[in-house]
Amino acid sequence: MRPTSQPTSASPDAPALRGGTILLLAALYCAQGLPSGLIAHALPVMLRQHGVDLAVIGALKLIALPWMLKVLWAPWIDRLSSRRLGHHRGWILPMQAAVLAGLAAVAMLPPDALFGPWLPVFLGLLLLLNLAAATQDVAADGLAVRLLPARWRGLGNSLQVGGYKAGMIVGGSLLLLVVEPLGWRTSIGLLAGLVALMAVPVLLFPEQRRLPRLAPLDEPAGPALLWRHYRGFLARPGVGAWLLVVLLYKLGDAVGSPMIKPMLVDQGWTSAALGRLTLVSSAAGIGGAVLGGLVYARLGAVRSLAAFGLLQAAGIAAMAWLAGGAPVQAVYAVALFEQVADAMSTVALFAVMMDRCRAGHEGGDYTFQACLQVLAAGAAGAFSGVAASALGYGGHFVLAGLLGVPAIVLAAHGGWRGMETAPAVSAPAR
Structure with missing residues (x-):
């Protein structure tokens, strides 16, 4: 190479x-x-x-x-x-x-x-x-x-x-x-x-035809590349506000979702029943991802982040309604809504993460944002069992929904929009 x-x-x-x-x-x-x-x-x-x-x-x-x-x-x-x-x-x-x-x-x-x-x-x-x-x-x-x-x-x-x-x-x-x-x-x-x-x-x-090479980058691929690469990413205007959105946007889902299946197990759901629910809700999530992409094209970044974040918070908070036990149809309805909302919010977050990448640094810049989001979600999810034990399932899911509100406010405010975006690259078809 x-x-x-x-x-x-x-x-x-x-x-x-x-x-x-x-x-x-x-x-x-x-x-x-x-x-x-x-x-x-x-x-x-x-x-x-x-x-x-x-x-x-x-x-x-x-x-x-x-x-x-x-x-x-x-x-x-x-x-x-x-x-x-x-x-x-x-x-x-x-x-x-x-x-x-x-x-x-x-x-x-x-x-x-x-x-x-x-x-x-x-x-x-x-x-x-x-x-x-x-x-x-x-x-x-x-x-x-x-x-x-x-x-x-x-x-x-x-x-x-x-x-x-x-x-x-x-x-x-x-x-x-x-x-x-x-x-x-x-x-x-x-x-x-x-x-x-x-x-x-x-x-x-x-x-080679669709993404042709031009003049080499000035940045050498030496041992100091790691520091130079991320220093350049972090030096841009608005990056602090955006990274705060990245850290907080999926926090409520990370806290709430690990406790959905344990709650249903405690209510007597069998492994087979949970498997069917997972399969159907995952399929709904794929549909939600497609819907999110189509709506994003019409609403744009700021409104999509805020609107889909609100749906995500509502979906995880709605699980509180099931905490005392609910008919199978109600569980499916809430689970499918939560999966669709989660997929839509994920699409919006990932799309704006792409926009925040610098030309020539796309893989590293996107990876930095994605790893930051994964680490924040993992750390939050590690405490989900403690929160559910202390608050009960109902209180836990309400708390998880409320944790999504700060990110919605930050996303809607749009203080992160000063970061330049990466243009798409496509040569004309031949």
Whole structure:
């Protein structure tokens, strides 16, 4: 790899979103969701079925460390590129190949060995798989920022959120349904096959034509790049106000959502019933992501952030209505509303995060914001059980809804709009 060059600029208000771009972004983020669904949803169930200790299952969270630490190497992904494959493809294709290799290795070993004497090796493979997926994500986010016209970044993030959720459903819920009748090796092999299929649009993407290189950037890719990169991001006007929005925007959801399933379990919901609810609400979330992108294109950044944030706060607060017990239909209605509102707010936040990226620093700038949001949400979510125990489920969800109000006020105020935005880059079709 070699230092990449300054991207070209185009009008951020380009009127159309290419069909090829839609397919490319949907495939990229679905490919990330497939192994994530395996690790987050399917593995905990299968590990417990094989008698693995709960402490080990809880430690699966540590496998996600690359997703939180990717901010440390993201600037180099912006600076280095492949002469033959192009900047973003030069990172995405090798990382997808590494994910495929990891899944192939997992498929070759029997589950009795993986969940038994080979468990440390298995967890090590999953850690490497997450490292590859997190690195690919930086390049994919940078590619999305450069490709998407500013007006359509909401819809672009609908593809990101919806594609990822679809991958999570297939790699998690559906994998659990097929692993017994098809067997471990076939099921994981099919998962790997889907990841390979998602790489086809990346292989066909003419990056050198769509995103041509110009003069090299002055910023060298040396050891001090990390400091220079983020110092430049933090020095811009309005960045403090914006990062406060990033920190607070999903705080209420982070506090409230971990307690939804425990509340329903305490009300007598079975695992099968919760599985059906999760599947239906996840599908509703995909629809909410698409709706959020379309509405974002009409409302713009400030009004979308405020309006969708209000829906998100209302959705999590509405869970308090279920705390004393409610009919199944009421639970589904509230859960679906909460998932749609959550997806819409996520789309708005991610779209504005794209707008806050500097040209030539898209992957690193977006990753910095995303990691900040994930860390804030993780820290808040860690205290959700304490709050629910102290306040009861009803009081807990009311508190979670109120925690979303400061971010709504800050988003509506718009003091963060002084940060320059990254233009989309797209060469004319040939």
